[in-house]
Amino acid sequence: MDDLTHILTFCRTVETGSVTEAAKSLNLTKSVASRRLSTLEENLGVSLLKRSPRGAVATEAGELYYDRARSILDRLDSARQEVSGLGSALVGRLRVTAPRSLGDILLNKAFSAFVKENAGIDLELNLTDKQVDLIGEGYDLGIRVGQLKDSSLIGKKLTDVRPAVVASPAYLKEHGTPETPEHLKDHECIFYSNVEARSQWKFQTSHGNTQSVRVKGRLITSSGKMQVQGALDGVGVAVLPMFFVHRSLLSGDLVELLSDYTQHTMGIYALYPPSRQQSTKVRALVDHMAAYFKSEGVKCCF
Structure with missing residues (x-):
């Protein structure tokens, strides 16, 4: 069985992306950490890491070994806490x-x-x-x-x-205020890229009916803050979690739209x-x- 110190060194290298950083976190010299990694690979008969001047990443075999090894180390850590009264x-x-x-x-x-x-x-x-x-x-x-x-x-x-549907007063003055979800088809919208079907916005009426509207827009971002900024700058209409926009709504910099309708x-x-x-x-x-x-x-x- 491989020494746990070798396994820990390997896991820390994968997590930090660097043999040097792994050695530092374990209070080792880089040479000791490298020797442990080489010994582990020799014992397993496979290459676990791809090394380069920019760092180290796990190979396919290394990723599989890391998943199993990390789970074992985590369980050992939990067991240690339980038996030593450190709960x-x-x-x-x-x-x-x-x-x-x-x-x-x-x-x-x-x-x-x-x-x-x-x-x-x-x-x-x-x-x-x-x-x-x-x-x-x-x-x-x-x-x-x-x-x-x-x-x-x-x-x-x-x-x-x-979620809140919002736009700036300046945008609404120039483009008009949508009064139903269907009106959003005529507006520029701002999309969050990390969701599926981002251009398909769904609403629910007070009677419980669901309405789906396909909207268009040219600003697509993975940043909620960028969505807020785009709405503040009058780029278009955005749907955002309330924690992003509640202060802007209180200040009047943004206006909530379609409050008679709800999103999921x-x-x-x-x-x-x-x-x-x-x-x-x-x-x-x-x-x-x-x-x-x-x-x-x-x-x-x-």
């Missing part, structure tokens, strides 16, 4: 990813508070609007906005989010791989985030 004193590293815009607007204070309250936790937070493979990239937890799809991940809804409620979810289900650290962070979203200071955002 209430959280220790270790947590790798978390969340949308950049959501993090910038809402989550930063919540994450900071969690770190301050748990001195034994090292929180590695990646804010990105890219769709992240939680299992493949070795994350303990992901925060996502939208409608939860079927997947191998376990999800907990942290809060509901109401979205949610903010905490997602984690099945291997992390029993992790005390993950459960503690999920509970912390759920309490944060119920606090009075952020309720107005939804």
